[in-house]
Amino acid sequence: MSIKKKLVVLLAAAMLIFGVVGCTNTEESQEPDKQEQQGEKEQEEQKDQKDQEKPQEVVAIVNGEEIAGADFQATVNQIKSMYAQQGMDLSSEQGKQLLEQLEKQVLNSMVGQELLRQQAEKEGYTVSEKEINKELEKVKGQFENDDQFKEALDKNGTTEAQLKEEIINRGKTQQYIDDQVGEVTITEEELKEIYDSYAQQSEDMPEFEEVKAQIKEQAKSQKMQQETNKIVERLKKDSEIEILY
Numbered sequence: 636m637s638i639k640k641k642l643v644v645l646l647a648a649a650m651l652i653f654g655v656v657g658c659t660n661t662e663e664s665q666e667p668d669k670q671e672q673q674g675e676k677e678q679e680e681q682k683d684q685k686d687q688e689k690p691q692e693v694v695a696i697v698n699g700e701e702i703a704g705a706d707f708q709a710t711v712n713q714i715k716s717m718y719a720q721q722g723m724d725l726s727s728e729q730g731k732q733l734l735e736q737l738e739k740q741v742l743n744s745m746v747g748q749e750l751l752r753q754q755a756e757k758e759g760y761t762v763s764e765k766e767i768n769k770e771l772e773k774v775k776g777q778f779e780n781d782d783q784f785k786e787a788l789d790k791n792g793t794t795e796a797q798l799k800e801e802i803i804n805r806g807k808t809q810q811y812i813d814d815q816v817g818e819v820t821i822t823e824e825e826l827k828e829i830y831d832s833y834a835q836q837s838e839d840m841p842e843f844e845e846v847k848a849q850i851k852e853q854a855k856s857q858k859m860q861q862e863t864n865k866i867v868e869r870l871k872k873d874s875e876i877e878i879l880y
Contacts, residue, residue, distance in 0.1 A: 694742060694880040697749040702742075707880070709791070710741050742880055747867040752804050754870055755811035762806035770802045771795075816862040821854045829854055 691704035714737060715725060724730050778784040788794060827843065829850050834840040 691880060694878075695746055695749075696875075696877040696879070697746055698753060698874050698876075700749060700753065702745050702749060704880070705792075707742060707745060710745070711738055714741070738880070742878065746876060746878075747864070748808070750867055750870040750874060751808045751811060751863075755807040758811060760807040760810045762803045762810075766806060767799055767802050770806070771799060774798065812859075812863055812866065815866055816859060819855045819858050819862070821851055821858070825854060826850055 690708040693701045694704045694707045695702040715734070718725060718733075723733075725734050775781070775784050778787065788798065826847060830840075830843050830846070833850075840846075
């Protein structure tokens with residue numbers, strides 16, 4: 636899970652609260668057994684809703700290591716919150732299909748990250764205390780003061796020790812990926828092809844030289860992700876993966 640997202644974005648409220656609506660005279664005149672049946676139905680609906688809201692304890696097992704349902708659901712909720720801010724209705728039929736795809740993508744990504752972490756651990760990659768503190772200060776720098784930083788940790792159910800562990804895992808994993816992939820290069824021809832594809836979609840596209848650096852970074856990031864996916868697929872072949880969600 637991205638540290639920045641985990642700390643900055645508050646988890647979207649997924650709880651649907653069933654209020655107790657005051658009974659009208661007509662409702663009061665219902666026969667007792669009908670009122671009882673209605674009450675039982677409402678209780679059952681509340682129970683079903685709570686069951687849906689409660690994160691599954693474990694969503695996957697990767698070579699014996701569990702992926703926690705709470706971490707999975709937190710990531711999904713963050714993305715759902717971003718979709719909601721864009722005005723997307725995830726309760727519609729199309730929205731539900733999108734949410735289902737999103738959950739599969741998130742889980743697949745978490746499995747991949749766990750495979751990479753395990754392999755980096757197996758090959759003995761380490762992260763120095765200096766590097767850990769440097770990354771930790773970057774995260775703290777996103778907040779006005781230590782109190783805001785600690786408040787964000789508390790709201791996300793995270794401790795500074797857990798944050799450090801995440802920094803270590805990410806550092807090891809990135810070192811492993813970098814060694815496996817090597818230097819990523821983007822040719823001028825590739826950059827111009829990407830620019831042209833963007834230009835076809837936008838009438839207000841800036842001149843090539845103005846956005847060249849940005850396109851290059853995006854292209855390098857995309858190529859790195861493609862190579863990382865290949866590594867993950869290779870690791871999957873020699874791994875035991877059980878999807879429980």
